[in-house]
Amino acid sequence: MVEAAKGRGARSNATGRFEPETVEAFDDGWTSDDDGAAPLRTSLTPEHARTIIAKNTSPDIGFDRSINPYKGCEHGCIYCYARPSHAYMGLSPGLDFESRLFYKPEAARLLEQELCKPRYVCKRIHIGGNTDPYQPVERELKSTRSILEVLQRFRHPFSIITKSVLIARDADILGAMGREGLASAIVSITTLDRGLARAMEPRASTPAKRLEAIRRLAEAGCPVGVGFAPVIPGLNDHELEAVLEAAAKAGATSAMYVTLRLPLEIKDLFREWLADARPERAARVMSLIRQTRGGRDYDPDWNQRMKGTGPVAELIAARFRAAVKRYGLDGPRPLLDESRFRVPTEMKRQLDLFDQLLPSPLAGEVFAR
Template identity: 80%
Template structure:
């Protein structure tokens, strides 16, 4: 059985699906005297991006433009739907995804250039739609911080989502912009069980720190919501009401949820993790997951991929709706003010050089 590397979520590092040759390390048992492999270290690689704002047309996503300061995520959440994207770079969605991180050193400059373009039309930009903008490497790299500074200069409205308490570092920007209707935040809380969180999201902030982040954001005047995501039937679904109640007490005013998705390589990675971390529940959890996906591990149909279908999914939806009403989290999604967007004079002057 695959075992966990310390501080990592994935148990294996299978070759990405686009590679011609598959390579996988294994223990043949012949050389017990061999030294243990060295600890898995995080490596950072700069990415020379040509643009920063990414657009999408998915009708079930909720935003059509986003920014992701990083590719890969050191949080190591075993369920992360972004894992398969590492295969596009010839890397594994397993351990590579959480240990080989790409960052965009020119992010702030690129954003300023795109916001200053003559044809730019201001709409909400979502930060962190793929990987977490406040993962551990952000503490030193400050790529997200630089992006927020540009947002503030331009009065560019944005939403941001994270499962890290590091977001409170930027309250000096988030607070004023939140009070002016230019920023909104979501904090994702998957479980209140510290042990389960450590196993499932090994390098993310503890549940208590995430609640503290909600409290700090709310007190600073930032409209803040809670994301109960993903809900995993048979593993954390029983905590849904407790999470919503705790978030509401901390200051959240709205909520959302997503049922676990297992596209592509994630299904195998999750199965491996489940067999190692929660073997006594593995069969039951996978059975319930399939009951929300028409008998399969995953159904990519966009009309139901976020919530699932069938009696189990319907029960989750009913419970969520009742709890949201009970704890006062049924407020409408925060509307951001796009009318205040302005290109600063100094940025306009610089961009004229490219005309």
């Protein structure tokens, strides 16, 4: 049996799929009776990016631009759909994903530059579409906070999703912008069971703290919804109604859900975790997952990858529709106001000054002679 690293989700650190060589674990004779290995440390590496706004054309995602302050996520959620992206950097989607993190130290400046471009067209920006913008390192780095401050100055609409109570730290910005129709938030709650949350999402906030985040954002004036995502048949699906009810009582006004997806390396990582963390349920859970994916671990078809198909998926959908109606979470989601975007006066002055300092074409010609 694979021994879990304390406080981590993945049980292994398989080589990324793009690497020419692979590294495999082997039995070196050490057992649990011997001294344990050194704890797995988290490393932070600055990424000097040229841009900060990412674009996507996925037809089943409700936004076409996003900002991800971090690559990798210390929360360590075993089901995270962003894990395979670490392979593009020559790293493992397993333990590397949750321990070798990258951040953009100049995120705020890059965002200012992009928003100041003459041809920039304002459309809602989603923050956290890949990895969580409020993972533990945000307490010190405040990268997400700096991005929100820029968006507030430019009166730029945004949505944000997290599973951390740390979002409540920024209730001053989210509340003020939420009241003006410029911001909305979703807090992801997959379970109310502390034990399951600890095993499945080892460094994320407890379920109770996530409910607190909903309450504090709602009190501040920010429209907030709950994300029951992912729904894992046979593991947490029985909590659907309880999670939505608790979130509604805390102040949530909308809800969404996504059925577990297991693309690429995630299927092996999840199977490995399931066999270790919930061995008595492993066979049943995987059977139910395949029943939502046409008999496979995963079906990437755009039309159904978020919800799945078949009787199991249809039952989940029916229960969700009934629950959101019962708890008042079926109202229209707030439409964010894109008409109020403006480049701040001080930024325009800086741009004008910069233009004045640039040599004219004529001056360049004279200098060249």
